[in-house]
Amino acid sequence: MSPLSLRHRLLIVVWALAASGCVYTPPAPEPGQDPRETVMIVNGLPITRLQLEEEIDAVLAEAPPGIEERELHEKAPLIRDEALRRLIFDRIIEAAVAEHGIEVSEAEVDDEIRTIAEYLTAHGRTLPDAMREMGDTTHTLRMAIRRQLTEIKLWDKLLNLQPPTEEELRAYYQAHREWYVEPDAVLIYQIVKFRPEGDDSADADERLRSEMALLRNRWLAGEDFTELARRYSDGAHAAQGGKIGWITADVNLPAEVVEAAFTQQVNQVGEVVQSPMGYHLVWVAARRPRKQLSFEEARPVVEDHFSHERRREPVIQLYEKMRQEATIALAGLPPAFRRDARS
Template identity: 25%
Template sequence: MRHLNRLFPPSPYPLLLVITVCCLLLGPSVRPGQAQVRILDRVVAEVNGEIITLSQLNRELAGVEEQVLSRVRASERENALTEARQQLLAGMIDRLLVEQHAAKRGIQVGEREIDDAIARIISDNQLTMAELERDLERLNTTLADYRKELRAQILQSRLLSLEVRERVVIPESRIRQYYEDNYVGRRQEEAFHILQMGFTWQGAAPDANAEARRRAQAARAEVLAGGDFRELARTHSDLPSARDGGDLGVFHRDELAGLMLEHIPTLSPGEISPLIETAAGYQFFMLLSDRGDLHAQLPYEEARDEIREKLYNQALEEQFTKWVNSLREEAYIRIIL
């Protein structure tokens, strides 16, 4: 969701998210009369002699599971989680390869640098440290894990400068062609500004589903009765977007997916969607606007820098992906499903 980018700055390439599973069961022998103690964890991948474990996977999955399940029906739950795990595994392998390569080149990130990055994030988002930690808790992650993520992003940025950036050149002709194809004559297109409220099942009690539905119905009724959607989202919604008053930002049609694509285009501005059951609970949307003023024949000189940055970032991502793939080709990688 868009608002999460404030806490997790965009990476130079999409850090894919999941680990798959290999079973390793350790059970120490015990004397008669002693309770048997079993230490459970599973190796899911080995990368150049370093391992990724099930517990590491589960920590990463916990950070995205609610978001994944909030976008699909209950019947699609298992498929969605399987796909998320596969993506997470690929991303964790790629991150480990990048870290290993950085170590070979003697690139390190100190604690002070991570402290400075967190200070900038707090300042840019006008947060306190306590508010940051509460937001991370809502995202099912910890400050320690967040620091690891920032360390990985700083390493990637340095490796980008050393290994990739010099390969990326955006000629003027390409900028001009993009302007002709995407800016000239385009005044408006569909752009959906969306608010969201979601209510997840609390625990595994038999009535958890019914209680989530009751809370969702009550909140939707308040909105329909004239209540302020943003204020109600801040106080009632269980989703990470609650902190922003349920504001997901603006999406173009091709950016909508799953339940959003099914319901959002059918709404008129100001209209509330029906209550939608997902694999994680219940949610509903409000459409603020379905039109976006996009580059109303913006002169080329004014659009040039914006286009160049867009094309540069796309090319940078492509080159970084190729570079990481080359690391994969040279690495010993064993995935145990």
């Protein structure tokens, strides 16, 4: 787990706190409503109807796969509520950052990216691979890091917390050694052929299976797997020679592919694997056994865990105080919605 993902947990804590209060949300936008219309003002900072709609889209994007449209429709008020809570959180933090003169330099963002890249490299992964898996770009990554560093600086300034001592970190590591274990992992590449949309016939399945069997025979005859993947794979990783990267057993891949990856021998391509997605050939390029990380190896994560736990309760209490003291005004809404958003 990267330092970035650990620090992001601090934001989740505060969002969970914000969700504990009742917030009156505007109704779904009517046709002809101006997206630039202000629906709420928080500490002097506006929230427009467009921003609310975009945040609703962001919440919807986090819905678990396979959730039915009917269920989403039933949860629409809760989804709008969550979107508005997040926007209120953003505006409260934005106002506090401006008030206290919190700034994050480009050099600080660069240092954080370097730390993340070094951590990933030390654990058999690369930053570009991780970004591709998350669908991230350099711009969005830098924005996320800047935001998180800004908030960490804000909390540290307001709470006046001192950096942890070496003794505190080592004691924390010893108390939670079971957290700092690298699980079994394999480095895999794949060639995948997706089922044609709308064609689930037995003939289509047999054709794809035959194509994949021929590709496996070409690999057995000495052809390069990565070149075959570039030419024939339907997957998003085709341009990288089919490289998925280092995976653990809990990776978000079809169960059939994961099982093949962890049962095949290194430097082997197993039999054709069928999954709900289609047909796969999996090449296991390397294997890394389970390993207990030393304190020095785990130090970046230990620091984040320790800091997260130490901040947690003070941050919750401080944000609750900031939320209660915030000036929140609803605008452009029917009278029935004009109530105190802090209630």
